[in-house]
Amino acid sequence: MESYLGLQANALNGQRAALFRVRTSVADVYMSVSRSNYGNEERAVVEVDCARFLKLWRDGPRGEHTGLANGTPQTWRADPRFELAAEGFSFGEQDPVPLAEVSCRASAAVPYVAFTDGVMRTLWLAAYAAKSFPVECGATDAEALQRLAGTAGSRWFSVAELVPPQIA
Template sequence: MESYLGLQARALNGQCAALFRVRTSVADVYMSVSRSNYGNDERAVVEVDCARFLRLWRADPRSEHTGLADGNPQIWRADPRLELAAEGFSFGEEDPVPLAEVSCPASAAVPYVAFTDGVMRTLWLAAYSAKSFPVECGVKDAEALQRLAGTPGSRWFSVAELVPPQAARARE
């Protein structure tokens, strides 16, 4: 996973998180995923290829974001909500933004990606030429997402693998 930098203790709450750096045309931006009190073995991180990911998103049959998914960088940059994503990314490595949360139902007749959270963050990355970036999904969706949109040569990781319990305790 090319974007993975390692573990970082967050200054605000001392919580340990997996830190990622995403290269864009304007700057490197930082994202993270943290352990929760439960379900870390059921949460996965997949590094996706931006173009392949956007194709899957455009195939979502029930998307409430079809207009955005079908857009292009010029349209996305004109959306005033993109400024909120830009502000979030502006805090850098010290306060990384959370990964977008998606699903990729393996049993779907036509494969697709749907968002739970993080549409504008993802569009900001796409609008500013990120070639790849990490997203969070359920472990049950990770294999399909990796196969359909994952970066070549990478594999998905559970949150438990990226932020093991001993790392979280060592930071306390």
Template sequence: METFVGLRAGAAEHCHALFRVRTSFDDVYMAVIRSNYGNEERAVVEVERERFFALWRRDPQGSHAAYADGSMLTWRVDGRFDLATEGFSFGEYDPVPLAEVRCAGGETPWVALSDGVIRTVWLAAHGASCFPVECRVDEAPRLARHAGTGAHKWRRVAELIPVAPA
């Protein structure tokens, strides 16, 4: 994976996989944490911004349509945008969590975000061409095929973080 940096010990002795995302703002850092369960069922997919947003715009519920269809001008009016700027400013020692997404649909796949909407539009607004997201393992192949970076395959959280720290 292009954005994967490696493993880091985090707060409360949790190990996390660290990712560096290049933006016009600066390099910013994101992470996924190994939990006590479900690491085999959670996956990280590195997505291309434009392909990802195209899938997000197809969300039949349209719960975040204003963000998926938005622009820098519309995103900045959300008060949480500045909070994302602050969150990303802490760097690799306090990385922000990956956005959590669902990728569904058969011949016409779509994406919905369950967590991380503002982080995702912040990355887009700051020119990130690709970034990692978290999804269910059974949805990872579809997401990688339709929005992935191509040469980089998705990985289970359990593969990225093989064992919890002792």
């Protein structure tokens, strides 16, 4: 997983998180995922190829994000929420943005991804030519997402693998 940098302690609460650096045409930006109180084995991180991921999203059934999925960098930048994503990324490594949360439906006639959270962050990355970036999904979706949109030569990881429990 090329974007994975390692563990980082949150300055505010001391909680550790997996830190990722994503290269874009304007700057390197930072994203993270933290452990939760439960379900870390069931949460996965997949590093996706941007072009393959966007195609998989666009192939999905018509939904609330269809217009955005089929947009262009110009239309994405015109959306008022785009600046909120830009602001989130502006805080850098010290305050990384959370990974987008997606699901992958490979059993459908046409496989696709859908968003739970992080649409504008993803569009910001795409608008600024990120070649790849990490996303969070359920472990049950990770293998299909890796196969359909994952970066070449990488594998998915559970959140438990990336952020082991702290030993007191």
